Amino acid sequence: MRIPRIYHPETLIAHSEIALCEDAANHVGRVLRMQPGQAVQLFDGSNQVFEASITQVDKKSVRVSLGEGVLSDNESPLxxxxxxxxxxxxxxxxxxxxxxxxxxxxxxxxxxxxxxxxxxxxxxxxxxxxxxxxxxxxxxxxxxxxxxxxxxxxxxxxxxxxxxxxxxxxxxxxxxxxxxxxxxxxxxxxxxxxxxxxxxxxxxxxxxxxxxxxxxxxxxxxxxxxxxxxxxxxxxxxxxxxx
CATH class of the missing domain: 3.40.1280.10 (SPOUT methyltransferase, trefoil knot domain)
Known part of the structure; x- marks a missing residue:
């Protein structure tokens, strides 16, 4: 299974644990039915990506633990x-x-x-x-x-x-x-x-x-x-x- 990429609307900090926003939590928890221990990739619009692991899933929220941020610039020069x-x-x-x-x-x-x-x-x-x-x-x-x-x-x-x-x-x-x-x-x-x-x-x-x-x-x-x-x-x- 391809690792899902998830946008987070707030600044991400390496090695922290966060709750996904409502739309992302619904997609990960209800649509994809992912479970604790599975991997996701997060980005916050800063051109960094963070490998992350799901730590908790319930009916209304999903929490993930972030790894190190890595610069990943895929923007066109135009x-x-x-x-x-x-x-x-x-x-x-x-x-x-x-x-x-x-x-x-x-x-x-x-x-x-x-x-x-x-x-x-x-x-x-x-x-x-x-x-x-x-x-x-x-x-x-x-x-x-x-x-x-x-x-x-x-x-x-x-x-x-x-x-x-x-x-x-x-x-x-x-x-x-x-x-x-x-x-x-x-x-x-x-x-x-x-x-x-x-x-x-x-x-x-x-x-x-x-x-x-x-x-x-x-x-x-x-x-x-x-x-x-x-x-x-x-x-x-x-x-x-x-x-």
Missing amino acids: NLHLGQVISRGDKMEFTIQKSIELGANTITPLFSERCGVKLDGERLEKKLQQWQKIAIAACEQCGRNRIPEIRPAMQLEAWCAEQDDSLKLNLHPRASHSINTLPLPVKHVRLLIGPEGGLSADEIAMTSGYGFTDILLGPRVLRTETTALTAITALQVRFGDLG
Whole structure:
């Protein structure tokens, strides 16, 4: 059996004994049905991993004993901020999960003119919490030891207007540039992925006004969730640590 990787939201201290958080305890105790003496691996977002042994399991809690912390840096040299217009159903969850596996550092859910999802207030807050849990689970699975941030949802133009030194990219089916023609080196990218119906003409013009470069992935029309993963993969091959 593969040793489970578990995220702990508080700072871990070598050679201490701790209680796992509620979500982790439920997963270890009820889902995996692990018992005292079995091994787990913990990380706290500091790029360290700790080998640990379960010392106690009961209905509501799991306690573990930690070993020494070991630095384990699996982060890409490319810092990638994905701005994803919220998609329907489980497509958004899929995009978040796979984008993090591919190395995205930050994800901001966006609202645009053609966004088909209506979320606000408590429903939106619950979605954000759910998406952050998906980010944590993706890191536990793929071996990343830093947890990417799922930012609060915002309007498309407000996100585009944010100022930083990133290369700003927007996917467009009639663009004249491809990822392979972008100049080297690049360390920071803001990648905009539109909704299932695409960005409107006014929105595309707006992104250009904020310094976004239109790029083309290829001759075929991709679904929004496929577009995000294809673009991130191509960017990681070109500027990051894939391939």
